[in-house]
Amino acid sequence: xxxxxxxxxxxxxxxxxxxxxxxxxxxxxxxxxxxxxxxxxxxxxxxxxxxxxxxxxxxxxxxxxxxxxxxxxxxxxxxxxxxxxxxxxxxxxxxxxxxxxxxxxxxxxxxxxxxxxxxxxxxxxxxxxxxxxxxxxxxxxxxxxxxxxxxxxxxxxxxxxxxxxxxxxxxxxxxxxxxxxxxxxxxxxxxxxxxxxx
Amino acid sequence: xxxxxxxxxxxxxxxxxxxxxxxxxxxxxxxxxxxxxxxxxxxxxxxxxxxxxxxxxxxxxxxxxxxxxxxxxxxxxxxxxxxxxxxxxxxxxxxxxxxxxxxxxxxxxxxxxxxxxxxxxxxxxxxxxxxxxxxxxxxxxxxxxxxxxxxxxxxxxxxxxxxxxxxxxxxxxxxxxxxxxxxxxxxxxxxxxxxxxx
Numbered sequence: 595x596x597x598x599x600x601x602x603x604x605x606x607x608x609x610x611x612x613x614x615x616x617x618x619x620x621x622x623x624x625x626x627x628x629x630x631x632x633x634x635x636x637x638x639x640x641x642x643x644x645x646x647x648x649x650x651x652x653x654x655x656x657x658x659x660x661x662x663x664x665x666x667x668x669x670x671x672x673x674x675x676x677x678x679x680x681x682x683x684x685x686x687x688x689x690x691x692x693x694x695x696x697x698x699x700x701x702x703x704x705x706x707x708x709x710x711x712x713x714x715x716x717x718x719x720x721x722x723x724x725x726x727x728x729x730x731x732x733x734x735x736x737x738x739x740x741x742x743x744x745x746x747x748x749x750x751x752x753x754x755x756x757x758x759x760x761x762x763x764x765x766x767x768x769x770x771x772x773x774x775x776x777x778x779x780x781x782x783x784x785x786x787x788x789x790x791x792x
Numbered sequence: 793x794x795x796x797x798x799x800x801x802x803x804x805x806x807x808x809x810x811x812x813x814x815x816x817x818x819x820x821x822x823x824x825x826x827x828x829x830x831x832x833x834x835x836x837x838x839x840x841x842x843x844x845x846x847x848x849x850x851x852x853x854x855x856x857x858x859x860x861x862x863x864x865x866x867x868x869x870x871x872x873x874x875x876x877x878x879x880x881x882x883x884x885x886x887x888x889x890x891x892x893x894x895x896x897x898x899x900x901x902x903x904x905x906x907x908x909x910x911x912x913x914x915x916x917x918x919x920x921x922x923x924x925x926x927x928x929x930x931x932x933x934x935x936x937x938x939x940x941x942x943x944x945x946x947x948x949x950x951x952x953x954x955x956x957x958x959x960x961x962x963x964x965x966x967x968x969x970x971x972x973x974x975x976x977x978x979x980x981x982x983x984x985x986x987x988x989x990x
Contacts, residue, residue: 596852639830640830646794646823654794655794657796662794
């Protein structure tokens with residue numbers, strides 16, 4: 595087999611969820627594209643990795659030192675939504691419902707993977723809360739054991755900060771989800787925390 | 793959203809089978825890799841697209857003008873296996889059972905997609921058969937309507953070449969396949985072309 599092809603397949607199959615078969619299909623796809631288009635792709639990915647920054651305030655991905663959300667004066671600067679990762683910011687932004695700021699932790703506390711509080715941007719969050727006079731912190735981390743641990747740890751740290759409300763996003767049965775397929779913990783929580791209609 | 797991230801996701805989601813969600817996951821994966829490793833990846837893909845050649849004899853992908861298989865004097869130079877695409881060569885090579893040469897057509901005849909015989913390397917195959925004294929041509933194209941059409945067309949063209957045997961790979965129930973799940977055409981063919989055991 596061609597060394598050039600072998601190398602291309604090798605690199606593509608390092609990507610998560612892409613096995614050798616798919617990598618081969620992708621490599622052959624690249625051959626059917628114009629050389630200039632493949633140059634644009636590789637150049638874009640290289641530039642992305644080389645030039646991307648993390649916002650100095652919220653740790654979100656950014657082209658500049660301060661991300662567009664933190665720089666946007668029309669947003670509610672008293673509310674911070676704490677998320678695990680960049681993709682969560684995008685998911686929440688896509689709803690167009692939230693007008694506050696974000697804080698990207700960069701992961702969750704996971705003793706199994708050797709990730710402690712100091713590996714996450716938690717001190718940065720506490721500094722921001724004090725410095726920018728944040729009024730409410732919304733914790734929007736996952737419902738895994740690690741997520742719950744992280745949430746508990748942050749809410750404990752924030753307990754010392756006076757005048758700051760701390761909330762967590764609502765848990766329950768998702769819209770369009772069947773109760774039949776929801777797990778017991780979610781159903782139990784959804785019933786216990788039922789919303790009064792009248 | 794960061795323009796750099798937006799562009800990276802845009803490029804990745806152009807790849808076949810990769811939607812925006814997966815593209816986002818891949819982009820964030822790249823961020824967790826070392827800058828140098830991402831440079832190696834983008835450089836490898838760029839070099840692959842820029843430098844890859846097609847073997848002047850068999851049209852297989854090659855780093856040089858002649859591919860390693862055509863250049864290998866230990867292979868059976870009287871037999872040519874005709875396949876649609878490069879990945880078919882790799883699949884057959886992986887079996888380590890076939891010792892002849894290959895010929896990569898680069899597709900199949902498909903009037904629907906505007907692909908006629910002249911868009912494929914069929915004349916190149918016929919030239920090779922005459923020039924290199926090929927004794928047997930094994931047609932290993934797919935069993936789609938287009939594949940059958942291509943096979944019929946090539947076997948007709950080869951009918952004029954004297955002293956050349958033409959065969960097609962065996963069709964039937966694959967090893968490990970359940971008869972229950974095989975299509976009717978395959979089952980009918982498998983019964984009609986049954987192999988005597990005694």
